[in-house]
Amino acid sequence: MIPFAKNRSYRRFYQDVSIDEADLIKMVEAARLSPSSRNMQPIKFFITNDRNMNDAIFKNLSWAGYLLDWDGPEEGERPSAYIIMLHDKKISSTYSCDNGIFAQSILLQAVDLGFGGCIIGSLKKDAIAKLLQLPEHLEPILAVALGKPKENVIIEDMKNGDVKYWRDDSQNHHVPKRTLDELIYKIK
DSSP: HHHHHOOBBOOOOESSSHHHHHHHHHHOOOOOOOTGGGGGGOOOEEHHHHEHHHHHTTTTTTOTOTTTTSSOOOTTTTSSSSEEEEEEEETOOOOHHHHHHHHHHHHHHHHHTEEEEEEOOOOOHHHHHHHTTOOOEEEEEEEEEEEEEEEEEEEOOOOOOOOOOEOTTOOOOOOOOEEHHHSSSSOO
């Protein structure tokens, strides 16, 4: 299977399967080598595989907005590592689309290393900044939660324009995707 086909938003992990710092650095290296708008490279990275720091970060994230009755992974299913992306405002006042490019590169490298992850944009930025003791010029952008995936993600064609992902009774995570026919515009 091609790497991007295995790259899903995983939200439950084998928490006891750790990710070495060397592997986290490989993920940051993948981001570092990625294209950057105007080549400004205004994003820095905080990495952690420390259980206490992970627990503190976890409390400041929101998980899976469409799963209204789910507050995120339970103890034992939480990420074993995080990469927090930080905007360095001393380098540039904006980061354009770099956060998405870098996050995708991190996830593709994670898949290549046998892990998976989830990009989380819903985070308590002030609390994260305080937790990480960030100077004023560094601002949290995204958290990339990482670990060994513990869930089965099923991709299916979208029906009736419904974009909401959902879980079945067996806890399989279903993700509707628009069909290629819907996505590719053709002149008539």
